[in-house]
Amino acid sequence: MRFRHDPHHDGSPDHVTFHEHHARLRVRVPGGADGVYLRVVEDGEARLVETEVEAERDGVVVYGVDLPLLPVVTPYRFAIIRDRRYTWLNQEGPHDHEVTDDGDFRILEAPNPPSWVTGTSVYQVFPDRFARDDDGVEPPTEHPEWALPRSWDDEPAGFGPLAPREYFGGTLEGVRRRLEHLVELGVEVLYMTPFFPAGSTHRYDASSFDEVDPWLGGDAALSRLIERARELGLRVMGDLTTNHTGDRHEWFLAARADADxxxxxxxxxxxxxxxxxxWLGVRSLPKLDHTDPGLRERMYEADDSVLLARLVGEDALDGWRIDVANMTGRLGALDINHEVSGRIAERVREVAPQAWLLGEHFYDAGPDTRHDGWHGVMNYAGFTRPVWAWLNTGPEGVRYAATHTSAPLPSQGAVETVRALRATNAGMPWRVRTHSVNALSTHDSARFRTAVGDPLLQILGVAAQATLPGVPFVFAGDEIGLTGRDGENSRTPMPWHRPETWDREVFEAHRRLLALRRELPALREGGLRWLDAGEHHMTFLRTLGEQVVLAHLTDGAHGPTSATATDLGLREATVMESVGEVEVSFDDGVELSARGPGLVIAVGSRDGL
Known part of the structure; x- marks a missing residue:
């Protein structure tokens, strides 16, 4: 499927510039049109506004139009008219028929998220499994009363009653001792799953929000960790559950003791x-009621509330990942999710404007992101699932990307994956997408390496993380090829004492690709224009100003595919990364073919529209 002659618009600076409650929009139309109109909706009524020719070169015409911005969110799409036939252009792409408003482009007028987010990458640590205070590997001799002590070399259990009780003994001091590993890898943000006291090793059943679990080292250990992270240029994010507490939480104990x-x-x-x-009927996780003013005060309204208190001070966190963000404030007919997330965002902006709010969201996040709420989401639907469906090799016993299901892993070609990427991200404002994370694995999923089997296919997934819009997200151990068949079994201790087991090729690929993203502004903040897709390959451009980055990813052999210099808009190109059996030549355009899986990333200067 070839996209190179499609009209194009996205939310990047090349296509949207802002000035005093207005935006200047630009749409690229190869071959031009009889007319191009902007469709906007205000107070439920749509209208068409004619654009004007802004630039033209080599048969490519750029049309521009000014758009007054509405409070909070402004939806729009384009009508491109040739011989009275309409092509509607929205975030999913061009359509030769009438479409709904769901996939419209959207501009959020709300204050911008922290400026540092789009240029970063995230490393996830599950504290119990990352590193101990020392280098011991035997089962911990001291442990919580609920815990089942395990050797550092033991394989974690899969889903089942034993999994949350397995205790390997990782600590925050252990994390601090290993921060140089993150620096070597090239990530900039350490994100840790909960560090509050709890009755499990996952700690999503918090018994208090006022202290750090003493079994992790307590508040002093977190302060030392943050201090060392700052010295190394790293940011630190925490994990907070706004949907529920544990049944041993001090709030819940007081609630059960006295109905008044x-x-x-x-x-x-x-x-x-x-x-x-x-939560989902699990009695140890009682659900919070955000209609209660007292809860709101303690959770996020007061300056010393749970959410805000750790975002200020010398050892402040740089943000929160909000657990079960999609379920917060929702129960049957009750739905105040947007109200809650909007107020949390407002309070964070007042108290800690450079803190990142990242919402957990397993499915379509579009409807929950079209307002001033979470800055971004864990984009399972718009990245993880499509990439898994393309690259997995169907291993037995692997669950599908964080779901509790016996359904087999889906299988699809690259062209279907491109369609999925376009469709699943169409409902999300561009700004939210660029502040969301692209994860291949998390503590809630099987390991990507287990899903794909082949190290080269894993590297291909990492290349997708680094080149598609969004923030790369690495689950600790993925970078050395760790495996795991489900969200519990994948919580594997880092084998620091067995470096001979590390997949160094995969580690180096992570390091190079993350460095390339840091080096090229177009990969961090540029637009996305698809060029081509087939059964085994996808080709796209990331553009920002004068810089154009070409990415070609393939999971198998394919014949030649080409694009002209006009299609690319390139004056010159240099291959920055090449892995596998891909052949590329630049001669008045580009021609690509492959004898097997691989990738090419090239950068050039703009020479066209």
Whole structure:
């Protein structure tokens, strides 16, 4: 499928520039048109606004139009008319038929998220499994009463009752001792799953939000970790659950003890004290009721609230990943999710404007991101799932990208993956997409290496992380080829004491590709224009100002595919990264072919529109 002659627009600076509650929009139309109109909707009524020719070269015409911005969000799309036939252009691409508003481009007028986010990459640590205070590997002799101590070399259990009790003994001091590994890899943000005291090793069942778990080293250990991270140029993010607490949480204990207590209003009781709503029916995770003003005050309204207190001061966090963000404030007919996320964003902006709010979202995040709320999401739907569906090799026993299901892994070609990437990101404002994370694995999924099997296919996935819009996200151990068949089994301890088991080729590929993203502004903040896709390959451009980056990813052999210099808009090109069996030549354009899996990333200067 060839996209190179399609009209194009996206939310990048090449296509959208801002000035005092207005935006100047530009749309690229190869071959021109009889007319190009901007379709906008205000107060439920649509209107068409004629654009004007802004530039023209080699048969490519750029049309421009000014768009007054509405409060919070402005949706729009383009109508491109030739011989009275309309092509509607929205975020999913061009359509030769009438479309709904769901895939429209959207500009958020709300204040911008932290400026540092789009230029960064994230490294996820599950504290119990990353590193101990020392280099011991035997089962911990001291442990919480609920824990099942394990040797550092033991394989974690899969889904089941034992998994949350397995205790390997990792600590925050252990994380601090290994921060140089993150620097060597080239990531800039350390994100840790919860560090609050709890009754499990995942710690999403917090018993308090006021302290760091003593078994991790307590508050002093977190302060030392953040201090060392700052010295190394790293940022640190925490993980907070706004949807539920643990059933041993001090709030919940007070709520159950007295139906008239303030805390009793924090939860959804059906019949006090024993019948209450919990996350997916898991009784150890009672669900919070955000209609209660007292809960809001303690969770995020007060300056010393749970969410805000750790975002200020000398050892402040640089942001929060919000666990179960998609379920927060939702229960049956009750849905105040947008109200809650919007107010959290407002309070964070008032207290810590450079803190990043990243919402967990397993499925279509579009409808939950069209307002002033989470800065970005964990983009499972718009990155993880499509890439898995393309590159997985169908291993037995692997669950599909963070879902509890017995359904087999789906299989699709690169062209279907491109369609999926376009469709799943179409409902999300461009600004949200660029502040969301592209993960191949997390602590809630099987390891990507297990899903694909082949190290080269894993590297191909890493290249997609580094070149597509969004923030690269690495789950600790992926960079050395660790495996895992589901979200519990994948929480493998880092084998620091067995460096001979590390996949050095995969590590070096991570390091090079993350460095390339840091080096090339177009990969961090540029637009995305698709050129071509087939059963085994996809080709696209990232552009910003004078810089053009060409990315070609293939999971198998394919015949020649080419694009002209006009298609590319390139004056010259230099191959920056080449892996596998891809052949590329630049001669008045580009020609690409492959004898097997691989990738090419090239950079050039703009010589066209």
């Amino acid at each position: 207590s303030p805390e009793a209003g924090f939860y959804h009781f059906v019949d006090h004290p024993d019948d209450y709503v919990s």
